[in-house]
Amino acid sequence: MSETTIxxxxxxxxxxxxxxxxxxxxxxxxxxxxxxxxxQWMGPRELEMTVEEYDVRSGxxxxxxxxxxxxxxxxxxxFHTVDQDKLIIQTFEWEGAPGEVCLEKATLEPTATGVRLHxxxxxxxxxxxxxxxxxxxxxxxxxxMDRLAEVVxxxx
Numbered sequence: 389m390s391e392t393t394i395x396x397x398x399x400x401x402x403x404x405x406x407x408x409x410x411x412x413x414x415x416x417x418x419x420x421x422x423x424x425x426x427x428q429w430m431g432p433r434e435l436e437m438t439v440e441e442y443d444v445r446s447g448x449x450x451x452x453x454x455x456x457x458x459x460x461x462x463x464x465x466x467f468h469t470v471d472q473d474k475l476i477i478q479t480f481e482w483e484g485a486p487g488e489v490c491l492e493k494a495t496l497e498p499t500a501t502g503v504r505l506h507x508x509x510x511x512x513x514x515x516x517x518x519x520x521x522x523x524x525x526x527x528x529x530x531x532x533m534d535r536l537a538e539v540v541x542x543x544x
Contacts, residue, residue, distance in 0.1 A: 391407070396517070400514060403521070404509075405506075405509075411503055411540045411541075412498075414473045415503075415544065418543070419536065421476075434456060435454040437455075440453065444467055447466070448467040476494045477491070480492050493507070493509075
């Protein structure tokens with residue numbers, strides 16, 4: 389297992405996240421796509437999560453809500469392409485900023501010791517990406533990836 393790498397080059401609408409896991413692509417895909425397992429790892433630990441819909445298939449949809457003492461934060465999107473154990477392409481939208489839809493691509497690449505998850509996000513503008521980064525994205529991503537590794541290890 390490795391540390392999470394986040395690359396968010398200034399002046400671009402892009403964010404890339406990479407992490408290696410001690411698992412097979414099939415094991416990681418299951419934890420990425422099972423509604424009950426997603427609720428155990430997605431988002432920072434300090435937020436509660438409710439998964440209302442999580443239909444991981446080409447054309448499927450998702451919606452989930454994070455909660456804390458300050459309120460609720462709902463997210464939704466559509467799974468455009470799903471190639472089991474290899475690839476997920478989806479949209480991502482925070483309902484607090486309607487119309488600011490991000491396109492995300494997650495690839496699962498076998499390695500000599502496990503699997504590498506590489507996520508690429510394209511925001512509608514540099515400004516939109518900058519707001520996402522300023523919102524505490526790094527903490528949320530790192531905590532989510534650590535929690536994902538824990539669930540992968542547990543589900544083995």
